[in-house]
């Protein structure tokens with residue numbers, strides 16, 4: 639079957655990795671846009687959360703889709719990492735890398751693993767809510783906790799490192815590689831992760847410092 643042949647070929651794996659990465663980045667953009675409501679007060683944030691929950695089918699389909707994309711990203715990511723390691727170990731391997739093997743690129747599976755841990759803590763913290771506490775209150779309770787907040791800030795730094803290589807790699811796979819534009823492309827690969835670090839970090843610091851206690 640062509641789909642199986644495609645997903646097991648080297649180029650197929652790279653395209654699947656880049657496409658799933660792009661979808662995860664688009665999720666982050668949407669999530670950041672939704673969470674921006676926090677800065678307009680607890681009523682605005684609660685209204686946003688209630689609107690989401692009033693569309694259970696959309697939330698369910700979106701959640702399942704996101705989960706499937708994440709699984710593809712992790713599964714292919716592990717395969718590509720093992721494949722690269724095997725090639726690097728081979729004395730006769732010819733390096734096809736366009737960039738230096740930076741700290742971000744060589745730590746992708748580890749930063750990915752840390753992000754998975756963050757996701758588990760985050761989704762269980764916010765998504766599983768047996769006491770039915772309002773989500774606008776939950777955010778103050780959880781992020782107002784110094785150590786919880788610190789773990790979030792650490793995870794956002796890890797996310798920025800993971801994205802700095804992931805975003806660059808995705809652009810390479812999609813063919814954005816031209817000597818005339820490479821400087822600009824390089825800048826974007828810092829701006830995008832930097833934006834998420836500052837944005838999500840600002841929300842966390844807002845509650846950690848107590849500034850958002852009565853938002």
Ligand code: HEM
Pocket residue numbers: 666669673687690697700701704753757760761764765773777790797838839841842
């Ligand atoms: C301070 C920053 C963040 C805040 C305040 C926040 C807040 C939330 C809240 C309130 C929910 C539950 C939504 C609901 O069911 O009502 C949620 C879900 C989620 N968040 Fe975040 N989030 C943050 C950062 C992140 C980051 C950086 C990621 C990914 C790396 C992420 C991934 C997710 C995922 C996957 C879900 C579950 C989505 C679903 O149910 O479909 N969040 N977040």
